[in-house]
Amino acid sequence: MNHEIEQILQQINVYLPDSRIAQAVIIVLAAVLLSRLVSLVIDRTLKRLAGRTQSDLDDRMISFIQEPLVKTIVLGGLALAVVNLGLDDKIAFVTVKLLFTIIVIVWALSLAGLLKSLFGAASSTPEHFGAIQPTTLPLFNNVGKMLVWALAVFVVIELWNLDATGWMASAGVVGLAVGFAAKDTLSNLIAGVFIMADAQYKINDLIILDSGERGLVTHIGLRSTRLLTRDDIEITVPNAVMGQAKITNETGGPKPQRRLRVPVGVAYGSDIDLVREILLRVAFDEKLISDSPEAHVRFRAFGASSLDFELLCWIS
Numbered sequence: 001m002n003h004e005i006e007q008i009l010q011q012i013n014v015y016l017p018d019s020r021i022a023q024a025v026i027i028v029l030a031a032v033l034l035s036r037l038v039s040l041v042i043d044r045t046l047k048r049l050a051g052r053t054q055s056d057l058d059d060r061m062i063s064f065i066q067e068p069l070v071k072t073i074v075l076g077g078l079a080l081a082v083v084n085l086g087l088d089d090k091i092a093f094v095t096v097k098l099l100f101t102i103i104v105i106v107w108a109l110s111l112a113g114l115l116k117s118l119f120g121a122a123s124s125t126p127e128h129f130g131a132i133q134p135t136t137l138p139l140f141n142n143v144g145k146m147l148v149w150a151l152a153v154f155v156v157i158e159l160w161n162l163d164a165t166g167w168m169a170s171a172g173v174v175g176l177a178v179g180f181a182a183k184d185t186l187s188n189l190i191a192g193v194f195i196m197a198d199a200q201y202k203i204n205d206l207i208i209l210d211s212g213e214r215g216l217v218t219h220i221g222l223r224s225t226r227l228l229t230r231d232d233i234e235i236t237v238p239n240a241v242m243g244q245a246k247i248t249n250e251t252g253g254p255k256p257q258r259r260l261r262v263p264v265g266v267a268y269g270s271d272i273d274l275v276r277e278i279l280l281r282v283a284f285d286e287k288l289i290s291d292s293p294e295a296h297v298r299f300r301a302f303g304a305s306s307l308d309f310e311l312l313c314w315i316s
Contacts, residue, residue: 024081031077035070042066057121064114068106075099075106101156108152115144131197139189139222184240185223191243192222201249206258210246213237257290257314265306272299275309283313290314 042062050058079099082092119140122132132140157164179186201207201217207227208214213235215227225242227235237245251258266275276297283295295313302308 020085024084027081027084028077031074031080034077035073038073039066039070042069055121057117060117061114064110064117068103068110071106072103075103097160100159104152104155104159108148112145112148115148116141119144131193133196135221136193136196139193184238187240188223188238191239192220192224195225195239195242196220200247201252205249205251208248208250209237209242257293257316259312259314262311262313263300264309264311265303266309268305268307270307272307275307279309279311283311288315290316 046062047059050062076099079096082095082099085092087095119132119137123134123137123140153167154164157167195201201220203217203220205217206215207217213227213229215229215235217225218228218234219226222239224236224238227237229235264275264279279297280295283289289295290313293314295311298310298312300308300310
């Protein structure tokens with residue numbers, strides 16, 4: 001990289017004084033002026049255009065790009081000045097590499113912030129981005145940050161001409177060990193993301209699991225789902241179990257109402273028409289029962305000592 005910088009300097013030095021120190025000072029000043037000019041252009045053009053839009057996301061994106069771009073120009077000018085000073089090769093090599101490492105860190109910080117901002121904007125409209133919701137936002141932020149810094153570390157390793165193979169092998173072994181140690185936790189996290197993305201149930205839905213648990217969904221987390229039973233007992237079910245279970249959502253479907261099944265037993269010999277009329281009248285007089293869909297009565301079975309009917313009605 002120093003060789004390419006020296007070629008650039010040879011073209012620049014034609015127009016500069018003979019003193020290396022004076023040349024270095026002029027290069028740094030030129031880099032600072034160029035950074036100010038770039039910042040001014042961004043403020044006067046891009047930010048004004050972004051200000052005309054309704055969303056503030058583009059404003060934040062421009063801000064995240066502007067700062068590292070300005071710092072890159074200044075740090076690049078410092079690197080050119082260091083090489084132009086004609087210092088000892090080792091000193092120049094280390095100094096230039098440090099400056100470029102700082103550039104990588106600056107861009108990594110900016111990119112991590114940009115991803116966090118994008119994920120935050122996506123979580124505010126979960127109907128468009130099913131998996132990215134306020135509850136899953138920390139997970140996406142952490143994963144995005146890890147990927148950005150992993151890429152930054154790889155770039156720095158390549159920048160210093162180090163052997164990345166050993167580092168990658170070590171990271172693979174560590175990742176494999178962590179994966180085996182936390183496989184249950186990871187399976188719950190992955191299942192939680194897919195549950196939120198598929199939206200097979202949501203908060204305040206009444207669901208029944210194939211294992212028999214029945215309750216109101218009170219919380220959908222990354223690791224587990226909580227159900228509140230009719231006895232006011234909270235059940236915590238791991239998301240890995242929820243992801244594999246057969247779930248009956250009694251609140252799901254095109255209608256927002258919840259259906260009730262009320263079993264009623266009457267004595268043999270009772271007037272069936274009168275039984276239906278009384279049950280429907282009870283449903284009609286109850287204000288909490290919805291008028292649409294209408295309530296209806298079904299005969300279910302001949303019981304041991306009764307005729308078994310069922311009143312089917314809906315509540316909001």
